[in-house]
Amino acid sequence: MTGGLLLQSILTGLTNGFVYGLVGLGLAAIFRGTRIVNAMQGDFSLIGGIAAVLLLEKLQWPLAAAMAAAVLLGALAGWLVELILVRPLRKRGGTEDSYLLLTLGIAFAVSALVLYFVGRDSHALPGIGGEGIIVVGDAAIRVHSVWLIAIGLAVMLLLRLFFTRTTVGLSMMAAAIDAEGAATTGIDVALMRTLTFVLGGLVGALAGVLVGPLVTVHYEMGLLLTLKGFAAAILGGLSNPMGAIVGGITLGLVESIAIVTVSSGYKDVIAMTILIIIMIVMPQGLLGRKLRRGG
Amino acid sequence: MTVKRAALIAIAVVLWACLPWLAPRYLIDLMVFAGIYTIAGLGVAFLLGQCGIVTLAQSVFYGIGAYSVAYFCAQKGLPSPVAVIAGVALSAVIATAVGWPVLRLSGYFLALATLALAIIGHVLFLEWDWLTGGTLGIGGIPHIDLFGLVLNSPQRYYLFVWPIAVALLWLHHNLVHSRNGLALRAMRDAPEAALVLAVDTHKLKVQMFVLSAMLGSLAGSLFAHYVTFVSVDSFAIDRAISFLLLAVLGGVYTVWGCVIGALFITIMPQWLSKLGDIHAFVFAAALIATVILLPEGFGGALQKWWRARATGRRTQS
Amino acid sequence: MTVGRLRRLGAAALVLLTTSYASGQQPSGAPIKIGAVLSLTGAGAGLGGPERNGILLAEKRINERGGIKGRPLKVIIEDDGSKPDIAKSKAEALIHGEKVVALLGPSLTASTGAVAGVTNSIKMPQLCMTGLGPAIESNYKSLFHMLPPQQLNARAMMEYIAKALKAKKLGVLHDSGYGQLVMTNIQSVHKEYGVEIVAAEKFEVAATDVSAQAAKVRAAQPDVVGVIATSPVPFRNARQVRITQPIVSAVGSSSYEYVKGMGEFADEIVFAEFIVAEDPLPHQKEFVEYFQKEKGTLPKTYDAAGWDAMHVLAQALDKAGPDAGGEAIAAAIRAPYRGVIAQYDFAAADMTGIGLESYTYSKLVKGRFTRLPFKAGK
Secondary structure, three states: HHHHHHHHHHHHHHHHHHHHHHHHHHHHHHHHHOOOOOOHHHHHHHHHHHHHHHHHHHOOOOOHHHHHHHHHHHHHHHHHHHHHHHHHHHHOOOOOOOOHHHHHHHHHHHHHHHHHHOOOOOOOOOOOOOOOOEOOOOOOHHOOOOOOOHHHHHHHHHHHHHHOOOHHHHHHHHHOOOOHHHHHOOOOOOHHHHHHHHHHHHHHHHHHHHHHHHHHHHOHHHHHHHHHHHHHHHOOOEEEHHHHHHHHHHHHHHHHHHHHHHOOOHHHHHHHHHHHHHHHHHHOOOOOOHHHHOO | OHHHHHHHHHHHHHHHHHHHOOOOOHHHHHHHHHHHHHHHHHHHHHHHHHHHHOOHHHHHHHHHHHHHHHHHHHHOOOOHHHHHHHHHHHHHHHHHHHHHHOOOOHHHHHHHHHHHHHHHHHHHHHHOOOHHOOOOOOOOOOOOOOOOOOOOOOHHHHHHEEEEEEEEHHHHHHHOOOOOHHHHHHHHHHHHHHHOOOOHHHHHHHHHHHHHHHHHHHHHHHHHHHOOHHHHHHHHHHHHHHHHHHHHHHHHOOOOHHHHHHHHHHHHHHHHHHHHHHHHHHHHHHHHHHHHHOHHHHHEEEEEEHHHHHHHHHHHO | HHHHHHHHHHHHHHHHHOOOOOOOOOOOOOOEEEEEEEEOOOHHHHHHHHHHHHHHHHHHHHHOOEEEEOOOOOEEEEEOOOOHHHHHHHHHHHHHHHOOOOOOOOOOOOHHHHHHHHHOOOOEEEEEEOOOOOHHHHHHOEEEEEOOHHHHHHHHHHHHHHOOOOOOEEEEEEOOOOOHHHHHHHHHHEEEEEEEEEEEEEEEEOOOOOOOHHHHHHHHOOEEEEEOOOOHHHHHHHHOOOOOEEEEEEHHHHHHHHHHHHHHHOOOOEEEEEOOOOOOOHHHHHHHHHHHHHHHOEEEEEHHHHHHHHHHHHHHHHHHHEEEEEEHHHHHHHEEEEOOEEEEEOOOOOOOOOHHHHHHEEEEEEOOEEEEEOOOOO
């Protein structure tokens, strides 16, 4: 194997890793604020991606405006999901399993609605910096991928600051960890939970507009992204805000290095086996803390 | 009360036996799938209900059962019971080997690990095409021959598969109410207490995982004999998700919940498909409504209603 | 071409000329029900969608021209979600619930295998939108294929690679579904063409980024690169890791949707396929013009497959009579047919009879398909 090939596999692994990580970040954020594993996180990305496509193609909006609007639409979707669907279930005494099933149902619904109204075609979304590439030695990376990585890192840091430094962020955490205690200190627990979903929708849609140029946007992309994002978030440890990104990068790198060193057919076997081993050896996740097993 | 109950059961059995002559053939076809999914879903449901284990790996064992029949019956010409038992035995061995390390995990880690197993299984089914036929699949699997009666129609298979499903549900009911069942629930609800009582929780979990895998494998074998064709598309992640879906939807704390869950996921989409392109959304909406209105699943809701009725009657008399 | 084949062709032409379904009368009798099981969602949706277009368009056209013996055709389409078990259930429902006289589809090889078991047991004619699948299918006497076997697709690619490009070293980037099927056959025929396979890298059907696989192909320094996938992603990634060699692809990858997804990289890619609607062959003109008039877009191979399947069936129904029963209708199908896609011979051993000479080669030049003069065959 040549050095160029290894470098290429690292660049590819990083790109894919940040894709998984961005979805995982939203998942982890919602988990931190509500203790719900959101099986429709990837569908926030679908909402963001398809909104950007429609704004660009049907209304001819400029790229930056379409992206911004798509991200805001994702936040709106998060707000609606919490208000109309998650909150009634909580009132009726939802269990951990029923939230999983509910969000899975919402994922099916979003995907079905996109299929019905937009169709089954894949849509290409232009990347930041077009299709341009940066050549590094004998390897190449898309300009857009570099932006994706930079934005992914920025989102990770902002989320960290948000949850540790701002009143709203701390209140969200408090509401999730001890709802009654938080309520006695004057925190509006219901509002905090809604805001958590708004945040999750925002991050998810951002992931969608960033992933769209790499994978093309289509109605079935949601569940696929959720599965990889879930793996990234759990692997990194749900309790640490940086976990999802670290987990995503690990998964992405293992996959792409498995391709160039072993076999492309067996890459998932290798990646998933390593994933299981890491979980058994490090029961707190890559960046987890003690006493918060499995999140 | 017991007379009434016996009468109810008798009526149900008669209705069930007459259904193939009353209902259209395609509905019986769906009922066959519902029976098969009940068996696989039962494995998922009791793992979740009795041990608190979320498994997404059932598609792997379902696939092993199906490929075992495809390989031994269609390729090697061996009799069906040999193939089914071989599949169940292989599934048990793999479930033990994999379950032993993996079941040390808990919560979302365990869910992710079973998801990883499902992905590994799917890739291996695809890659080992000398054994599985890969994307092309294996066709020409013989129908089950029951002492000269070939089970080659949905009606016959329906009458064959449901008694098996009901027998397994009954066995499961007995297990839940046995000493082991108590130990299981202790393990789920108070793991520390169970440890103090010298219950080897890890061993118990592995045993239950193996049992669940055997059910999945049996269901897969029944599937292969019915469809007479297997390909890797039937054993992907979405199949595992649908098994989990039917278990949770039906309610994991009641024995017959997964029957209702299985009927829901097989008949509902087919019935809704008459609505045209919007049917996928209507199905999702029905699923969401069910979850919000009946958070304990169909089984749980029915049980609650039944008990409320019973106490209501008692206070009246 | 043998004399026998020519004679059969002549007979087919005669049948075509004397059929009554071009009478122009409005059909009035009880509709003749035809079932179709297609992949409208899931991995095969890129195939099932166009197939549905072609089928519905043909239904409209045939009914406009008077239907079959005064009776209109009515197609009932069901979605199998790209799953073989669902395909089987849907076929059961169409056959025994709707009492259809024949079945079209499914779109995927695995689903075809599952449904063919059902149609074969009751001898119902089935015109599937796939090529020959597992060996067992050769025993099925009522199953017909509207598309060539994957081995022929592999040969059609190899013809161009070896004869037009004179390449010796081939690198392939393919997905694990359709791409795998074609690749298996490339493996079995490449030696006949004196071409060596220096790299064969695969990726899952819904892969997000396959640059690592593409880079591995590039590192093997092939003369030409084959990309076989039902997604634009590998084409883009191949060019992004600076694979500058010519790219040759198969019919399943040739779609306007993928070309749109390829963006500026939809250039210098050759497809071994069947229809270039921008420049149709004489026998394809009528279909292309009608399609464009009704849909406002141009058709591709899978639209044409749906169209052809309906016409083959209509002709057989006309010949045998709509109520003749499955066996008689299947017998009427078992003959040569001049389709939009190809010159079929449904009496052939592979139940399709498509030859290499039916292939058309197209090249993407700045996002547009252009016909190449190259012809495959002996």
